[in-house]
Amino acid sequence: MSEFLQQVVNGISLGSVYALIALGYTMIYGILRFINFAHGDVFMIGAFVGYYTAPVISRALGGSVVLTGIVVLIIAMTVCSLLGVTIEKAAYRPLRSRPKLTVLITAIGVSLFLEFGGQLIFGPDPKLFPSLIPSGAVVNSQNLIINVNSIVVIVTALLLMLLLRVIVYNTKIGTAMRAVSYDHRAASLMGINIDTVISFTFVLGSSLAAAAALLYGSVYPSINPLMGIFPGLKAFIAAVLGGIGNLVGAALGGLIIGLTETFVTGYLSPTYRDAISFAILILILLFKPTGLLGHHEAEKV
Amino acid sequence: MRYMRFCHALAVLSVALGILFGCGRRVSENEILIGEFSSLTGTTATFGQSTHRGLQMAVDDINNAGGVLGKKIHLLTEDTQSKPEEAATAVTKLISRDKVVAVIGEVSSSRSLAGAPICQANAIPMVSNASTNPEVTRKGDYIFRVCYIDPFQGEILAKFAYQSLNMKRVAILKDIRNDYSIGLAQFFVETYTSLGGEIAAEQAYSEGDIDFKAQLTALKAANPEAVIVPGYYTEGALIVKQARELGMTMPIIGGDGWDSAKLLEVGGSAMNNTYFSTHYSADDPNPVVQNFAKRYREVYQETPDALAALGYDAGKILFDAISRAGTTQGSGIRDALAATRDFDGVTGKITIDKDRNARKPVVIIAVTEGRFTYKETIQP
Amino acid sequence: MKRHQSKLYLLAGLAAAAIISAFESSMSPYYYQVAIYIGINIVLALSLNIINGFAGQFSLGHAGFMALGAYTSAVITTSLGIEGSDITGILVFALALVCGGCIASLFGLLVGVPSLRLKGDYLAITTLGFGEIIRVIIQNLDFLGAARGFTGIPKLSNFLWVFGAAGILAYTVANLINSTYGKGFIAVRDDEVAAASIGINTTRYKVIAFVTGAFFAGIAGGLYAHFITYINPSQFGFLKSFEIVVMVVVGGMGSFTGVILSAILLTILPEALRGIAQYRMVMYALLLVIIMLSRPQGLFARGLRVKRYLKQTPAAT
Numbered sequence: 001m002s003e004f005l006q007q008v009v010n011g012i013s014l015g016s017v018y019a020l021i022a023l024g025y026t027m028i029y030g031i032l033r034f035i036n037f038a039h040g041d042v043f044m045i046g047a048f049v050g051y052y053t054a055p056v057i058s059r060a061l062g063g064s065v066v067l068t069g070i071v072v073l074i075i076a077m078t079v080c081s082l083l084g085v086t087i088e089k090a091a092y093r094p095l096r097s098r099p100k101l102t103v104l105i106t107a108i109g110v111s112l113f114l115e116f117g118g119q120l121i122f123g124p125d126p127k128l129f130p131s132l133i134p135s136g137a138v139v140n141s142q143n144l145i146i147n148v149n150s151i152v153v154i155v156t157a158l159l160l161m162l163l164l165r166v167i168v169y170n171t172k173i174g175t176a177m178r179a180v181s182y183d184h185r186a187a188s189l190m191g192i193n194i195d196t197v198i199s200f201t202f203v204l205g206s207s208l209a210a211a212a213a214l215l216y217g218s219v220y221p222s223i224n225p226l227m228g229i230f231p232g233l234k235a236f237i238a239a240v241l242g243g244i245g246n247l248v249g250a251a252l253g254g255l256i257i258g259l260t261e262t263f264v265t266g267y268l269s270p271t272y273r274d275a276i277s278f279a280i281l282i283l284i285l286l287f288k289p290t291g292l293l294g295h296h297e298a299e300k301v
Numbered sequence: 302m303r304y305m306r307f308c309h310a311l312a313v314l315s316v317a318l319g320i321l322f323g324c325g326r327r328v329s330e331n332e333i334l335i336g337e338f339s340s341l342t343g344t345t346a347t348f349g350q351s352t353h354r355g356l357q358m359a360v361d362d363i364n365n366a367g368g369v370l371g372k373k374i375h376l377l378t379e380d381t382q383s384k385p386e387e388a389a390t391a392v393t394k395l396i397s398r399d400k401v402v403a404v405i406g407e408v409s410s411s412r413s414l415a416g417a418p419i420c421q422a423n424a425i426p427m428v429s430n431a432s433t434n435p436e437v438t439r440k441g442d443y444i445f446r447v448c449y450i451d452p453f454q455g456e457i458l459a460k461f462a463y464q465s466l467n468m469k470r471v472a473i474l475k476d477i478r479n480d481y482s483i484g485l486a487q488f489f490v491e492t493y494t495s496l497g498g499e500i501a502a503e504q505a506y507s508e509g510d511i512d513f514k515a516q517l518t519a520l521k522a523a524n525p526e527a528v529i530v531p532g533y534y535t536e537g538a539l540i541v542k543q544a545r546e547l548g549m550t551m552p553i554i555g556g557d558g559w560d561s562a563k564l565l566e567v568g569g570s571a572m573n574n575t576y577f578s579t580h581y582s583a584d585d586p587n588p589v590v591q592n593f594a595k596r597y598r599e600v601y602q603e604t605p606d607a608l609a610a611l612g613y614d615a616g617k618i619l620f621d622a623i624s625r626a627g628t629t630q631g632s633g634i635r636d637a638l639a640a641t642r643d644f645d646g647v648t649g650k651i652t653i654d655k656d657r658n659a660r661k662p663v664v665i666i667a668v669t670e671g672r673f674t675y676k677e678t679i680q681p
Numbered sequence: 682m683k684r685h686q687s688k689l690y691l692l693a694g695l696a697a698a699a700i701i702s703a704f705e706s707s708m709s710p711y712y713y714q715v716a717i718y719i720g721i722n723i724v725l726a727l728s729l730n731i732i733n734g735f736a737g738q739f740s741l742g743h744a745g746f747m748a749l750g751a752y753t754s755a756v757i758t759t760s761l762g763i764e765g766s767d768i769t770g771i772l773v774f775a776l777a778l779v780c781g782g783c784i785a786s787l788f789g790l791l792v793g794v795p796s797l798r799l800k801g802d803y804l805a806i807t808t809l810g811f812g813e814i815i816r817v818i819i820q821n822l823d824f825l826g827a828a829r830g831f832t833g834i835p836k837l838s839n840f841l842w843v844f845g846a847a848g849i850l851a852y853t854v855a856n857l858i859n860s861t862y863g864k865g866f867i868a869v870r871d872d873e874v875a876a877a878s879i880g881i882n883t884t885r886y887k888v889i890a891f892v893t894g895a896f897f898a899g900i901a902g903g904l905y906a907h908f909i910t911y912i913n914p915s916q917f918g919f920l921k922s923f924e925i926v927v928m929v930v931v932g933g934m935g936s937f938t939g940v941i942l943s944a945i946l947l948t949i950l951p952e953a954l955r956g957i958a959q960y961r962m963v964m965y966a967l968l969l970v971i972i973m974l975s976r977p978q979g980l981f982a983r984g985l986r987v988k989r990y991l992k993q994t995p996a997a998t
Binding site: 029034035091094095098100101102103104105106108109110111112113115116117119120233236237240269271272274275278279281282285286289 | 737798801802803805806807809810811814817818820821828926960962966967969970974
């Protein structure tokens with residue numbers, strides 16, 4: 001039983017990170033109707049920003065762990081937002097009127113560029129991510145250990161998701177985002193600046209990815225330039241699982257993927273870890289392609 | 302229009318072909334070309350980089366002493382990127398395009414296994430500096446190694462765990478992507494169970510994984526007195542770290558795949574109360590070792606690890622063999638290598654046995670207070 | 682691509698194979714290796730072109746089909762203990778390759794079926810998923826060597842086989858394009874709803890595209906396995922799929938000669954740039970992005986058909 005609880009905690013912790021990344025995917029898909037393959041790599045850049053800035057900030061702030069964490073978070077979010085917006089402007093905007101395929105391939109190209117460019121700049125070997133969260137255990141019994149790590153990850157993810165919800169539902173720009181996701185031509189007719197909205201969406205998505213990266217790095221402190229590939233794919237699957245374009249769905253999907261992955265690895269076989277997410281994807285696309293919370297979109301001719 | 306496009310394509314192809322065929326290497330008359338294939342980049346980059354540094358030092362040493370057979374040694378290095386398929390391509394290029402007379406490499410048994418058949422087929426001697434899986438030298442009579450093999454290492458680890466540490470019940474966490482890990486785990490289990498020890502549980506991971514909590518939680522539930530992790534340092538350090546986070550305070554034991562400074566860097570204080578077997582220790586008072594370590598520190602500003610020491614020894618033994626053979630012919634070098642007896646290496650006195658493996662002592666390192674400390678040497 | 686031209690390609694392929702085979706023994710093993718890889722990549726690129734280029738189904742799991750062909754054929758030749766190139770050896774190798782292709786096309790069917798209702802991005806991710814699932818399953822099967830890989834495959838591939846296969850594939854594709862199937866593929870690609878509304882069985886054509894593409898990818902896999910004699914699952918991951926996609930995209934999706942040229946170029950280039958190998962993938966990526974931004978019809982494509990398709994504005998929503 002305690003092993004089960006332990007796995008549950010592990011699963012929710014992992015799921016929270018996936019949820020944060022999934023939110024980025026789902027927002028961008030909701031607005032632009034395409035999968036930003038490079039999102040997982042923005043996540044990776046966030047981790048490296050954390051890696052390089054944490055020691056510097058920590059020294060500057062005299063070693064305060066919590067303050068360092070917050071400052072590094074802000075820096076990472078800023079850098080990733082800039083990166084996201086730049087990618088959008090340089091690679092996706094010119095292709096907005098082209099067929100989806102072209103943009104998809106471009107996204108793959110950007111993704112590969114970030115990955116292998118990262119290998120070139122940071123070096124391909126794994127690096128140790130600095131500790132941004134105080135270590136130690138909150139619950140420390142013989143059978144169940146809950147680390148401060150896991151708690152912080154879950155709490156931070158929740159806070160960020162709440163913040164996102166406030167932005168999307170209670171602010172002007174959020175309303176604009178939702179309008180664009182329903183019908184972008186009507187929205188632009190209403191006077192909404194599509195470009196601004198899209199850029200803002202990328203800012204939000206990339207910031208969340210940066211936060212996810214810092215949390216992920218704190219739990220799994222080995223980072224390398226290819227680290228964004230699988231979390232990115234799994235987060236995308238989570239977004240699809242929950243219903244792409246649906247925020248709550250993305251969060252839910254992330255949690256489900258995180259838990260399933262942990263349970264399969266722990267109880268069945270660790271070597272099927274990656275395949276599980278894909279199997280879930282295929283199943284959901286076969287039986288309920290709109291996702292758990294999504295709604296059907298008819299294709300107009 | 303079509304004509305233009307055709308010309309366009311032709312131009313591009315010509316340039317590419319030009320670069321490909323144009324860049325070759327002219328063999329200088331008073332040089333002996335030695336090839337090295339190492340993982341300079343990729344997941345096990347420290348293995349390749351250390352090996353390369355040790356080997357380069359050996360090359361510089363021998364050249365400063367006058368070279369071999371009156372000629373200077375020139376080392377050509379190819380990066381395997383920690384991938385076996387790249388190893389095969391690298392070796393092919395070294396042999397057929399660069400025309401090296403011998404090849405040194407690799408650390409990883411999987412990559413050595415990829416390169417060995419190519420060397421054997423071309424009658425080019427290959428000296429592996431650190432591959433411990435017995436299969437490597439079985440690929441042919443041109444394939445040698447200057448380290449011990451896993452049946453021996455597994456046996457020593459088993460005895461160490463059972464007798465020295467008094468652990469009667471252990472769990473194993475091995476890397477199923479890695480021939481070395483699987484082989485070592487198997488040899489460990491054979492000896493350990495024959496001594497009367499009990500294997501409480503066995504779990505597996507894949508090279509490249511970063512989350513082992515699921516496997517560790519399962520192992521913890523089986524109550525082992527120690528955990529054996531016969532994999533590489535990249536995962537080893539993370540495994541130990543996560544094990545400690547799960548409250549697993551028992552000793553954790555690894556093999557020579559753990560030997561890297563990164564182990565301490567990544568593992569940190571979690572690494573205390575761990576042990577691993579390797580080929581040499583920088584703390585060994587033997588003057589040969591101290592001399593080597595001192596010079597290495599001067600040139601590279603860091604303490605040499607076992608891979609650097611083995612890289613050095615592999616180079617030295619190869620040059621010695623070429624010198625004894627009196628020729629750079631593959632068959633001559635091969636015979637001279639096979640006849641190596643009591644070579645005074647940094648990693649011990651090296652004798653190449655009839656299976657083309659080296660009979661050498663195993664050194665056990667303990668990690669205490671965040672550093673590697675020499676524990677004991679076990680003779681074959 | 683006129684019909685008679687297709688025969689030309691077949692003859693060209695076989696002639697190239699025969700001529701160069703004559704020089705085989707005097708050729709440096711390194712250049713020989715590069716040439717073999719060129720041939721295999723041509724087969725891979727052309728086979729993906731059927732799915733991506735002609736039928737417009739964006740498949741990112743092509744390496745999975747290659748893996749299936751590689752492992753199947755390897756199992757057959759190693760379990761039958763084939764050594765050399767005597768007549769039995771040749772027959773068994775051919776059989777092994779075809780079996781590999783068949784298993785791959787079986788999975789092509791499996792992948793093709795769910796793809797029926799998926800478009801664009803979803804299809805891409807699903808095929809990626811299939812490719813990964815295939816890889817992970819192979820990685821867990823001990824009798825296939827699992828993650829450690831499958832060694833000891835007899836080195837049966839040579840110039841004749843590789844370029845013969847390339848020639849046959851070129852011939853098949855050329856004929857396919859000019860047939861009803863080809864027109865059906867292109868109709869499905871250009872506007873699926875319109876095609877369906879005029880009575881074209883889009884399902885059928887999509888599935889045929891997948892099955893054919895997968896078959897030849899399987900053959901390529903078999904040829905590859907029997908050349909490098911050692912295969913492991915990580916060689917057939919999505920990075921490999923991407924490499925093949927890059928070949929098709931750079932050459933021009935749906936362009937026959939373009940794809941062949943780009944396969945040749947993109948095989949030689951990494952080898953020629955071995956000195957700066959770590960820049961290779963970065964350059965690939967940049968190449969992809971730049972081509973998509975400036976010349977999405979590919980470097981070597983000709984034909985208004987492809988250009989128009991890729992530059993068109995999608996129908997208004």
